[in-house]
Amino acid sequence: MRAGLPFLHVSERAEAHERGPASVVELQWRTMREDAAQAPNFPAFGELVEAAHAHPKLRQLYVFSSHWTLGFSSCTGFPFRVEVAIAPSRNGGPYLVMERPRSLVIGETATAEEAVAVAVSRLPSGLGPAVAGTADMNE
16 A cells, blocks of 8 residues: 555554564664663663663563663553663662652662662563553553
8 A cells, every 4th residue: 555655654663563562562672772872971771771671571571761761561552551660870879670760669789680680570470571552451
């Protein structure tokens, strides 16, 4: 259909949504890693993104960033169902593991890898890959 409509532009994100939630999650992680690599003045953020991406349980969730804090959602649409969040180290301080971005701190660690381990330990058992939709739709 698009071949007959040269003026129609479909974004990469729209195409990912057509393929399903796993494609949306994969695209979001790729974008997040690219953005983190372009933030050389905040290496702790890039370290956190890479450490989180390296863990299979977090890599299957939809990742997003709010004020440099990574949130991990079990659904691909907003409002998200945030399972856990991690704030990067700032000025030599600890990485903070939280229930949600800017909420109750449930752990402090010295490294990104340790923060990821704490975050993964807080995920609900049996949590599978992110699903399409929003927290409102999937309650």
